[in-house]
Amino acid sequence: GENVGLHLPTLSVQEGDNSIINCAYSNSASDYFIWYKQESGKGPQFIIDIRSNMDKRQGQRVTVLLNKTVKHLSLQIAATQPGDSAVYFCAETLGTGFQKLVFGTGTRLLVSP
Amino acid sequence: EPEVTQTPSHQVTQMGQEVILRCVPISNHLYFYWYRQILGQKVEFLVSFYNNEISEKSEIFDDQFSVERPDGSNFTLKIRSTKLEDSAMYFCASSAHRDRLLAKNIQYFGAGTRLSVL
Numbered sequence: 001g002e003n004v005g006l007h008l009p010t011l012s013v014q015e016g017d018n019s020i021i022n023c024a025y026s027n028s029a030s031d032y033f034i035w036y037k038q039e040s041g042k043g044p045q046f047i048i049d050i051r052s053n054m055d056k057r058q059g060q061r062v063t064v065l066l067n068k069t070v071k072h073l074s075l076q077i078a079a080t081q082p083g084d085s086a087v088y089f090c091a092e093t094l095g096t097g098f099q100k101l102v103f104g105t106g107t108r109l110l111v112s113p
Numbered sequence: 114e115p116e117v118t119q120t121p122s123h124q125v126t127q128m129g130q131e132v133i134l135r136c137v138p139i140s141n142h143l144y145f146y147w148y149r150q151i152l153g154q155k156v157e158f159l160v161s162f163y164n165n166e167i168s169e170k171s172e173i174f175d176d177q178f179s180v181e182r183p184d185g186s187n188f189t190l191k192i193r194s195t196k197l198e199d200s201a202m203y204f205c206a207s208s209a210h211r212d213r214l215l216a217k218n219i220q221y222f223g224a225g226t227r228l229s230v231l
Contacts, residue, residue, distance in 0.1 A: 091156075100158040
């Protein structure tokens with residue numbers, strides 16, 4: 001896949017553990033954030049989003065936290081499964097209009113059975 | 114579930130040749146995008162397209178690049194004279210359903226076209 005063998009930060013967890021993936025975003029004016037999952041050989045897949053007027057949003061097994069003060073996002077995955085193994089990217093954008101996404105570097109999540 | 118489809122999955126070309134990468138965005142979406150991901154690097158924005166014209170483009174999207182929506186379903190990226198450094202994975206994305214209630218800037222991505230320039 002696109003990210004094989006790269007110098008990505010890697011998080012290794014055991015199946016059933018909770019995972020926390022962090023991201024620092026760059027633009028203090030960004031007001032809409034999305035987490036994407038990218039499996040080998042596939043395009044980025046939407047996981048969860050959050051607007052800047054919120055600091056927490058929950059989905060199914062996933063929670064996104066936003067700290068605008070330090071421009072930090074995190075993705076929490078509960079009860080991590082082997083199928084969660086992938087590279088995770090945060091992306092930021094201005095929520096008004098449908099503007100470009102600016103992607104972070106990515107974190108590789110490895111889940112051991 | 115609707116999805117963005119891209120063809121071909123892998124394109125090999127000689128330096129200096131023209132290539133056209135094809136995408137079928139999600140039906141009823143209004144905004145279309147191309148991104149690329151060079152091996153080992155971030156996903157980078159190239160261009161966005163709305164209402165039959167470019168709405169934004171990056172520095173990467175120079176005169177060698179063009180986009181077109183030739184009909185109601187396809188969205189293409191043309192590279193006029195490919196260079197070695199154009200080798201990358203190219204992703205098409207679409208967003209913004211016509212129904213405003215569904216209109217968020219969640220961009221849905223295709224599986225990508227791997228372009229190899231030799």
